[in-house]
């Protein structure tokens with residue numbers, strides 16, 4: 001049976017965001033310790049900025065918010081911090097929006113699919129292993145080594161549909 005886990009569900013009602021931000025920082029720290037990675041100050045600040053909202057945020061906006069908060073890292077430092085967070089899978093890059101979003105269940109090895117609401121820009125991250133397995137098998141049949149499959153589905157979320 002496929003293991004379908006909806007790890008974030010901004011579409012399914014309200015939640016206490018300050019709590020989820022706190023929890024995200026905790027699990028990010030735990031994951032870094034587990035992976036033997038160092039969450040430097042800049043990396044942590046970037047992660048906090050990304051988690052301070054539920055919407056995807058672009059690299060330039062992250063940089064601006066860092067500066068507004070009184071931090072003055074050189075742009076390459078901030079961009080490298082973003083790259084680090086993506087490779088540690090603490091955040092994900094949403095290719096179709098050219099932006100970033102926090103991962104609610106950071107883990108070195110997970111593949112996910114994104115459902116992106118074009119009305120409110122909320123994003124649901126789903127780990128459906130049936131989808132990732134199907135992609136891997138198709139790649140194998142082609143003799144293709146799949147590295148970073150990107151599944152981003154644009155549409156309208158339940159909340160927006162109901163309030164339309």
Ligand SMILES: [Zn+2]
Pocket residue numbers: 089092103104105106110112125
């Ligand atoms: Zn994730």
Ligand SMILES: [Zn+2]
Pocket residue numbers: 117118119120121122156157158159160161
């Ligand atoms: Zn929506």
